[in-house]
Amino acid sequence: MARTLMTLGCLWLGISGAMAHADDADDFPRQVTDLAGRDVTLMSPPQRIFLAQPRQLYALLTLMQAPLERVVGWAYPLAVFDPAMAQRLETRWPSLATLPALSRASTPGLDSEGLLALRPDLVLFDLSQRSRIEGSPLAHLLSEVGTPYLYVKFNRHPLEDGPASMQLLGAVLGEEARAKAVDDMIERHLAQIDQRLRNITERPRVLINIAPGVKVDCCRTNLHNGVSDMVTRAGARNLAADLAPVSGATLSKEWVLAHPPEVILNTGGQWSKGDGIRAGIGVSQQDIEADLQHLVASLPGWPALEAVQQGQVLALWHGFHQGPFAIVALEQIARWLHPEAFADLEPMATFAYLMQDSELSTQDGHFWARLPLVH
Template sequence: MTHTPWKKLALTAALALSALSAWAAPSTIEDVLGRKVTLELPAKRVLLGFYLEDYLAVGGDQAFERLVGLSLGWFVKSRPAVWEAYAAARPTLRDVVDVGSVQFQSFSLEKALATKPDVAVLADWQFKALASEIPRLEAAGIPVVVVDYNAQTLERHLASTKVLGQITGETARAQRIADGYQQIVQTIQQRVAQAKLPRPRTYIELGDKGPAEHSYTYGKNMWGAMVDLVGGDNVAAPFIKDWGPINPEQLLVSKPQVVFIAGYESVSQPDAMQMGFGVPGDEARRRLRGFAQRKGWSGLPAVQDGRLHGVYHGATRSILDAAQLQYLAKALYPTLFADIDPGATYRDFYRRYLPIPASGTFVLNGQ
């Protein structure tokens, strides 16, 4: 009997060692490119190249503490108000090392290595752009995992979310998010398929340059892929492979029945389209109406029928684009989706999975 406490202590120590061993045991996961990557899960030190909000939404509270390196350039430049909101809610974000931007050609491998991450999580496009640097990361013992929301496909969105769940140790949370997204997409596609209505001719443009100059529209990816997913006929697809401006005359000839102008919070032109966090609806609507004044646009069916809409560019390339998909579908097929509130979908996602509220203008009917 006198040895019982020692036996209990030994058992407790053994269980603790077992738990520690389970934490540190290497696991093999498959990223979205089908690459087998071995790493310790959950990762305790994460270097993140892109998709900040997806990582935070999937990883929950602990994801903030485990983030040691981040490519901040694009996020801060395009969505500064959102970054400040996150940093105010989770001040440790300000201590995360900015490793530079692949997009802006300022990425620093030395800074990335100095963060001593357990894993580097890169977007597919970053992985390709850093092809010459990836071997150096791996030679330093840093596993590289690829995710991809840029493809804007259901398959890649779901796979990327589940991979983030594995990396953060939040597999159940990731599955809930993936299931919710899949349900939204399937509902849209099922209703459109069952209705068998003509596909509305659709045009979507990033309104960052204002009405005076046609900016990017999209062919097979990003907004173009999203329009296709919800059953629209993208009039730019025959002329634009990925993204770029369409010939204004060609657009007039295409006679789109529905037009979307996308915007960010941060704009450099006084009449550029502005959408997102902290943007009043009246201001977004004023800017949207400016696009209706373009030369020749008064003759477009979309403008004549009051089907000019604003959408939030900051919600693309993300699992958060579910609400934008709902809005595209509702604008294209109003009678099929009268029961859907895309704005509420967006706000609810933040309420459930992120530490800041979604307050602003994220979808907009220009009427």
């Protein structure tokens, strides 16, 4: 069975190369360096891409007008994380609803034969998967059939990893112009934020609370990565950053009371399990506010925190640091932390540009909100 699949894979590589547009094929073979530092040679423009992480689709739709024309399958559907966003994307690309998936679990083991049966000519892995892929039977089979694979990453250091991954994908997919336009936009927005922050000395203390209610009620946090990068760049201090020399931690409710933050920043989504804060497509501002009120009321002592009393309890869509959208989160965080300096930023317009969705607006849903003040 495996030998048959490998033969089919080899045959398909020849076919896919012939299918590529002649002007694109002229630039191949092409060597690129992925986010793991691996030099990889692609013999022809990829036409059948497999996504080992469904949120990699965000990068493709940011780069390409019709990404589903070149995606043949994924490890598991985006709907596992965000069914509402998946449904919206299905209205743009109906074939997304029937895109082959190897699993319905969020942390599947990749089935080598199932993957090769899709005849991919490029496999995208997240860099976090590298320890499981390198030296594995799957890596050996991909090498045997001549299917290149690349590592990309977005959520470790989003403001750096996202643009680097987008430039890599732009080069691989022949979308260099769009990748450069996105990179230039991000650089302009970053420069504007950095310039204004030079005149701001106040750096509020922010507690980062990752997906409260999904795995624990409080408080999974980032120390020197993920959302922490955006909080720091937006002109604040991550409350937990200096307390533990590790990349992540779970803080107790009591620790928070002993180290009161000035701002509490939570991430929210539409997970199928747990009692998390809602955010995203189809979610109203009132939904998010109600969830923030429930969170605060359920944690002993929290209603007395200054951040709660001042309405500085915030919620931000979790997906902003899972794709090329970190600049959107940065702009909204900057607006919250320093409203006078950044009142003119338009993070929703930035998000619509990256999604290539001119109709994306708060009429579709809410991706952030704050706890209303109680008078």
